[in-house]
Amino acid sequence: MAQTPLMPKATAVWLVDNTSLTFEQIADFCDLHVLEVKGIADGDVAQGIKGMDPVAAGQLARSELERGQGNPAHKLKMAVSKVKIPEIKRKKAPRYTPLSRRQDRPAAIAWLLRHHPELRDSEIIKLVGTTKPTIEAIRERTHWNAANIQPADPVTLGLTRQTELDEVVKKAAVRAEAERRKLEAEAIKSGTLLSPEESLAPEVPDAPVAELLSAEDVMRHKEATETASDMVNLTNEPKMEPLKEKEYDADSVFADLDKLKKPVIEDED
Numbered sequence: 001m002a003q004t005p006l007m008p009k010a011t012a013v014w015l016v017d018n019t020s021l022t023f024e025q026i027a028d029f030c031d032l033h034v035l036e037v038k039g040i041a042d043g044d045v046a047q048g049i050k051g052m053d054p055v056a057a058g059q060l061a062r063s064e065l066e067r068g069q070g071n072p073a074h075k076l077k078m079a080v081s082k083v084k085i086p087e088i089k090r091k092k093a094p095r096y097t098p099l100s101r102r103q104d105r106p107a108a109i110a111w112l113l114r115h116h117p118e119l120r121d122s123e124i125i126k127l128v129g130t131t132k133p134t135i136e137a138i139r140e141r142t143h144w145n146a147a148n149i150q151p152a153d154p155v156t157l158g159l160t161r162q163t164e165l166d167e168v169v170k171k172a173a174v175r176a177e178a179e180r181r182k183l184e185a186e187a188i189k190s191g192t193l194l195s196p197e198e199s200l201a202p203e204v205p206d207a208p209v210a211e212l213l214s215a216e217d218v219m220r221h222k223e224a225t226e227t228a229s230d231m232v233n234l235t236n237e238p239k240m241e242p243l244k245e246k247e248y249d250a251d252s253v254f255a256d257l258d259k260l261k262k263p264v265i266e267d268e269d
Helices: 008-018 023-030 034-042 062-070 099-115 121-128 132-139 162-190 196-200 215-236 250-260
Strands: none
Touching (some): 023 034, 121 132
């Protein structure tokens, strides 16, 4: 990372007022935008800031400054300090949330728990700047305002940046995939889950295995056996000859009719 002056805007103010360097040279040396340097020259930016001489502060050599004024394409370089100052390691502090945004944190937490359940509580705390008890209360719906919490995107609420959210979600997805593969490997090793090669192999019919019959199966088998024996007994019984029907002809029919006729008794005069 390129070094920058200790007070970039104050240094830019002094260079604009006391040198003939171009805006691009000053912007590159002070790590500012060219338009910001132009605004300093116009008096629209850094009003009230007193300029600081980088040469007197030991941040820029006099020869380097003269070389830059003589060549507009030359990029100024910071002077190498003879004293090495150790880098101060800052402790990670919880994200500061403005007072105007703090009432939106429960909605952001509810949104993260709903759409990204793979995130850890520590990652949600880092994104939104909340506490673990608050996350647990919202997850278990024991929060004092749980009935009125409406999930909302923390990026839209201004509680975090989209780049930070995408980075945390990507790490969580990679971690979840690694845990899933680990569980599958352990299941395959223990024999509770087939490997992909075994699951795709053609099925081979198993050898018949004797199974114990339940009481219902025994009764059903008994009934079927008795029915079959009854059918066998019926088939063994002697067959009855069918009755022969009597054949009738015309003479026998008229003879029977004559017998049925009653004698007619004539009335006596």
